[in-house]
Amino acid sequence: DTEVTQTPKHLVMGMTNKKSLKCEQHMGHRAMYWYKQKAKKPPELMFVYSYEKLSINESVPSRFSPECPNSSLLNLHLHALQPEDSALYLCASSQGLKGTGGSIYEQYFGPGTRLTVT
Amino acid sequence: KNEVEQSPQNLTAQEGEFITINCSYSVGISALHWLQQHPGGGIVSLFMLSSGKKKHGRLIATINIQEKHSSLHITASHPRDSAVYICAVGNQFYFGTGTSLTVIP
Numbered sequence: 001d002t003e004v005t006q007t008p009k010h011l012v013m014g015m016t017n018k019k020s021l022k023c024e025q026h027m028g029h030r031a032m033y034w035y036k037q038k039a040k041k042p043p044e045l046m047f048v049y050s051y052e053k054l055s056i057n058e059s060v061p062s063r064f065s066p067e068c069p070n071s072s073l074l075n076l077h078l079h080a081l082q083p084e085d086s087a088l089y090l091c092a093s094s095q096g097l098k099g100t101g102g103s104i105y106e107q108y109f110g111p112g113t114r115l116t117v118t
Numbered sequence: 119k120n121e122v123e124q125s126p127q128n129l130t131a132q133e134g135e136f137i138t139i140n141c142s143y144s145v146g147i148s149a150l151h152w153l154q155q156h157p158g159g160g161i162v163s164l165f166m167l168s169s170g171k172k173k174h175g176r177l178i179a180t181i182n183i184q185e186k187h188s189s190l191h192i193t194a195s196h197p198r199d200s201a202v203y204i205c206a207v208g209n210q211f212y213f214g215t216g217t218s219l220t221v222i223p
Contacts, residue, residue, distance in 0.1 A: 033211075037159075041215075041216075042204055042213035042214065042215060042216050043161070043211075043213055044213075045211055088159050090159070090161065092161075105166075106151070106163050106166045107151070107163060107211065108163065109153075109160065109161035109162070109163070111158075111159060111160045112159040112160070114159070
């Protein structure tokens with residue numbers, strides 16, 4: 001199984017709502033990532049978890065709260081979002097992280113959740 | 119300054135043409151990744167390479183670590199190759215700006 005699944009596929013939420021995005025993989029990967037992608041732009045890294053611990057937080061606003069309850073599951077909790085947070089949110093996983101010099105592990109991406117904040 | 123530069127940004131080709139997309143980077147790396155993103159969002163990893171050349175079907179990727187440059191070639195292009203092609207480097211996956219390819223029948 002080389003699949004990363006994400007739910008929901010689409011989400012529309014108001015600025016006062018609280019919602020969560022879910023990502024799951026069963027490849028035994030120990031690194032999981034959240035990316036945000038605006039239209040016609042490359043993905044931007046938000047968070048990286050390694051062995052279920054937050055390894056990288058790319059100065060993401062606190063209205064985005066990641067959680068990694070176990071090695072297969074990654075959540076992104078959303079609260080009090082702004083319309084400019086509307087984007088495609090992509091999850092990915094890889095076997096691990098390399099410490100220096102760059103990632104030698106292939107990343108597997110989920111299909112994404114298209115989020116619209118009204 | 120973006121650590122990863124791609125060219126061209128947009129490319130339109132006739133079916134059957136040979137296509138080259140270039141990627142230059144400024145950071146030291148162990149490996150470079152080429153990714154494909156179709157309209158609708160899904161990203162697929164095409165290649166991960168740290169030296170030389172890799173081939174998969176009609177796709178060929180090359181890298182020159184000394185010159186910090188990689189190319190992705192598509193031979194005998196087909197309309198189903200139409201997608202955005204992205205190179206990515208580094209531990210935190212610095213992404214290039216992407217090349218939007220359209221192959222016309």
